[in-house]
Amino acid sequence: MAQVLLKREENIAIIRVNRPEALNALSRSIIDEMDELVEEVMKDKEIRCLILHSEKNFAAGADIKKMVECNEEEARAFLFSPTYNKIADLSIPVIAAIEGYALGGGMELAMTADIRIAGEGAKMGFPEITLGIMPGAGGTIRVPRIIGEARAKELIFTGDVITAQKALSMGLVNRVAEDDHVLDEAMKLAKKLAKRAPIAMAMAKKTIKAGQEEQSHNKGIEIEAANWAKLFTTQDQKEGMRAFLEKRKPDFQNK
Numbered sequence: 427m428a429q430v431l432l433k434r435e436e437n438i439a440i441i442r443v444n445r446p447e448a449l450n451a452l453s454r455s456i457i458d459e460m461d462e463l464v465e466e467v468m469k470d471k472e473i474r475c476l477i478l479h480s481e482k483n484f485a486a487g488a489d490i491k492k493m494v495e496c497n498e499e500e501a502r503a504f505l506f507s508p509t510y511n512k513i514a515d516l517s518i519p520v521i522a523a524i525e526g527y528a529l530g531g532g533m534e535l536a537m538t539a540d541i542r543i544a545g546e547g548a549k550m551g552f553p554e555i556t557l558g559i560m561p562g563a564g565g566t567i568r569v570p571r572i573i574g575e576a577r578a579k580e581l582i583f584t585g586d587v588i589t590a591q592k593a594l595s596m597g598l599v600n601r602v603a604e605d606d607h608v609l610d611e612a613m614k615l616a617k618k619l620a621k622r623a624p625i626a627m628a629m630a631k632k633t634i635k636a637g638q639e640e641q642s643h644n645k646g647i648e649i650e651a652a653n654w655a656k657l658f659t660t661q662d663q664k665e666g667m668r669a670f671l672e673k674r675k676p677d678f679q680n681k
């Protein structure tokens with residue numbers, strides 16, 4: 427059974443993670459499957475808009491079970507940034523339709539979209555710090571650019587999980603919709619965008635990105651990847667992730 431699905435509705439594509447039993451937590455193999463589907467979207471010149479949407483939960487982050495015992499080198503190989511950058515760099519507009527949990531690497535996936543629509547009951551945040559790590563899939567670069575440095579630091583430093591309304595007030599999402607209508611809202615917007623001039627759309631997207639990237643995005647991603655993987659040499663990373671899996675509170679020793 428495929429762990430990631432690509433659906434087409436006329437000229438709109440939907441990419442969906444399909445691992446409900448783990449709240450759509452993202453493993454290496456899921457990201458590899460997603461990468462292939464993103465490539466398909468990239469090659470299909472008929473597609474005018476991509477929606478990222480998963481049933482019930484957008485994604486509860488990277489798979490902690492698969493990361494807990496990683497060393498630095500394995501952590502580097504686990505990183506999602508190459509695929510996330512591909513999504514962010516698509517020339518067509520990308521909409522994230524967020525239901526349920528969007529945490530850590532899940533929220534970082536949502537941050538690759540141009541526009542985010544969240545359901546009223548969505549819960550979002552970057553809880554990596556509670557696991558002894560930090561965001562490693564573009565979060566340290568994209569989040570401050572989208573919501574500003576101070577708000578990004580508050581979210582990333584506290585690891586707090588916030589409501590859709592709070593996310594809206596911070597500018598983390600563009601709109602909030604009723605839970606049952608998140609995908610409908612995203613589809614309505616996608617259909618509108620699909621009618622706009624595609625070359626001008628791609629140019630506007632590219633130009634906005636260029637304007638935002640006074641300091642090179644790729645350099646930032648490189649620094650993030652190295653520092654993220656380095657955290658897998660600490661005992662606190664092992665403690666944080668083991669504590670999660672053992673369903674207890676972590677006891678960080680600053681080691």
Ligand code: CAA
Pocket residue numbers: 447448449451452486487488489490491506527529530531532553554557560561562563
């Ligand atoms: N990785 C692996 N498994 C996960 C998971 C994750 N990120 N999130 C949830 N699951 C699994 C749980 O282990 C559980 O599996 P079992 O039934 O086998 O025990 C199942 O999904 C259901 O989860 P819970 O029982 O925990 O459900 P809940 O409703 O009590 O809590 C939750 C929901 C608050 C989202 C909680 O699951 C949670 O805190 N998950 C972890 C969130 C997180 O820390 N994400 C960040 C990961 S690190 C990251 O993303 C790094 C990066 O930079 C890329």
